[in-house]
Amino acid sequence: MNSRLKNSTFVPMKTTIYKNTKISYSETGKGTAVVLLHGFLENQTMWNALVPELSKKNRVITIDLLGHGETECLGYVHSMEDQADMVQHVLHELKIRKSVLIGHSMGGYVALAFAELYADSVKGIVLLNSTSRADSDERKINRDRAIVAVKQNYTAFVRMSIANLFSEDNRERLVDAIEKVKLEALKTPLQGIVAALEGMKIRKDREVILHFASYPILLILGKKDGVLLYDDNSAQIEGTKVQLTTFPDGHMSHIENKVKLQKVLLEFLKKI
Numbered sequence: 001m002n003s004r005l006k007n008s009t010f011v012p013m014k015t016t017i018y019k020n021t022k023i024s025y026s027e028t029g030k031g032t033a034v035v036l037l038h039g040f041l042e043n044q045t046m047w048n049a050l051v052p053e054l055s056k057k058n059r060v061i062t063i064d065l066l067g068h069g070e071t072e073c074l075g076y077v078h079s080m081e082d083q084a085d086m087v088q089h090v091l092h093e094l095k096i097r098k099s100v101l102i103g104h105s106m107g108g109y110v111a112l113a114f115a116e117l118y119a120d121s122v123k124g125i126v127l128l129n130s131t132s133r134a135d136s137d138e139r140k141i142n143r144d145r146a147i148v149a150v151k152q153n154y155t156a157f158v159r160m161s162i163a164n165l166f167s168e169d170n171r172e173r174l175v176d177a178i179e180k181v182k183l184e185a186l187k188t189p190l191q192g193i194v195a196a197l198e199g200m201k202i203r204k205d206r207e208v209i210l211h212f213a214s215y216p217i218l219l220i221l222g223k224k225d226g227v228l229l230y231d232d233n234s235a236q237i238e239g240t241k242v243q244l245t246t247f248p249d250g251h252m253s254h255i256e257n258k259v260k261l262q263k264v265l266l267e268f269l270k271k272i
Helices: 080-093 106-117 137-152 154-163 175-185 190-201 207-212 230-237 258-270
Strands: 014-018 021-028 032-037 058-063 099-104 122-128 217-222 243-247
Touching (some): 021 080, 058 080, 080 106, 080 190, 099 106, 122 258, 137 190, 207 217, 217 230, 217 258, 243 258
Parallel strands (some): 032 099, 099 122
Antiparallel strands (some): 014 021
């Protein structure tokens, strides 16, 4: 049995081949197709606590993005467009024409790239601790520094990166959960980390989607998010119909605000 399923309540992982690259995904439930896209240094197991509830009335698909989890690397750079094309490959294989995309952090960038490339295939988007905006010049420099750092000391980089995703208030309270996240993150291959950093660095600004999308969009932000500053990122939805939900904690709302997040997602999906 796949070791990643021991504590899972949903179906086993499936695989498909995309451009000679093995892609790992799962699907469970029936109804509206809901695609869950994890973030940087994460994999589809991050959704384990949410899938059982979401799949009661929806067809839930989780995917390991390129270079993460059990999905292989495609190249030195995994652009958000590369990731979106891979997601479309999985959905085509499952004969899914339209879906709601829920993306955490980098997964949100992938969701927006998908929306740009396959606009007619989108029923709704949830940007969970994510942004439509491109990296600032400062952020791009930090991506390059991160690439150097992870090549110099892989384990130290991963452990430090994960700790910084949680609000300071929660780092002691959630010590066990944070350790589990770190252990999952340490399964991410070096090439996958570098390719994701390169891909995020060059991603396009897609704020225009928030203004003109014909489907509902929900933005979920953490007030104490040290990665995506709240004031900067809440400003991106001014003058739009995008719904905003604010949680009091950090970048990891699926852990820091798990119960409330589940309720918010279920309410959003009911309206679609």
